[in-house]
Amino acid sequence: MDTLTLCKNQRSYMVNIGSVGSFIGQAQTPAYITSKHAVLGLSRSIALDYAADGLRCNCVCPGITDTPMLRYHLSTTPDPEATLANRLSRVPTGVAITPIDIARAVRYLSCEDSAGVTGTSLVVDGAYITPAEWETVGQTKFMEQS
Numbered sequence: 001m002d003t004l005t006l007c008k009n010q011r012s013y014m015v016n017i018g019s020v021g022s023f024i025g026q027a028q029t030p031a032y033i034t035s036k037h038a039v040l041g042l043s044r045s046i047a048l049d050y051a052a053d054g055l056r057c058n059c060v061c062p063g064i065t066d067t068p069m070l071r072y073h074l075s076t077t078p079d080p081e082a083t084l085a086n087r088l089s090r091v092p093t094g095v096a097i098t099p100i101d102i103a104r105a106v107r108y109l110s111c112e113d114s115a116g117v118t119g120t121s122l123v124v125d126g127a128y129i130t131p132a133e134w135e136t137v138g139q140t141k142f143m144e145q146s
Contacts, residue, residue: 014057015109016043017102018121020129022061036061040121047119056118058109063125064088066096093126 021029021036043059050057064070064087074080088094105124108114123129 011112012053012055013110014043014046014055015106016040016057016059017106018043018059018061020061020063020123020125022059022121023123023129043121044119051118056109056114058114058117058119059121060102060105060109061121061123061125062097062102063123063128064091064096065102066098070096090131091126091128092130095126097124097126 016039018039019032019036021033022040024033026033040059040061043057046055046057070084071080074083077083084096088096101124105122109117109122
C-alpha cells in the first residue's frame with residue numbers, strides 16, 4: 001500500500017473478512033483454517049504498519065452463515081435440514097448468521113462510530129465459539145494416538 005495515497009485520505013479504513021476459524025482449529029480443514037488465521041494476522045499487521053498514516057484495519061469473523069455456499073455444502077449431505085439443525089445446535093442463539101448481519105458489522109467498522117477501533121476482530125457468530133464443550137463425532141486424530 002502506498003503511504004502517499006493514504007496521506008491524501010487521513011480517515012481510511014480496511015475491513016477484512018475472516019471467520020470463527022480465525023481463532024480455532026477444525027478437523028479436516030487445515031488449508032481453510034490456516035487461511036482464516038492468516039486473514040486475522042494480516043489485519044492486525046496492517047493496523048500496526050499504517051496506524052500513523054490514518055488507516056484503520058479490522059477483521060469481521062462470521063460464524064455459520066446462511067449463504068448459497070452453505071446451502072450447497074448442506075445439499076451434498078443425505079439430510080440437509082438435519083445437518084443444518086445439528087450444526088446450529090452448537091450455536092447458543094440457535095440461528096445462522098445472515099449476510100446482512102455481517103454487512104452491519106462491516107458498516108460499523110467502516111464509519112466514524114468505530115473511529116478508535118483498529119487492529120481487532122469483530123466476531124459475529126451467535127456465540128458459536130464461546131462454549132468450551134463442543135462434541136465431536138468419533139475420535140479425533142489426536143485421540144487415536146493416545
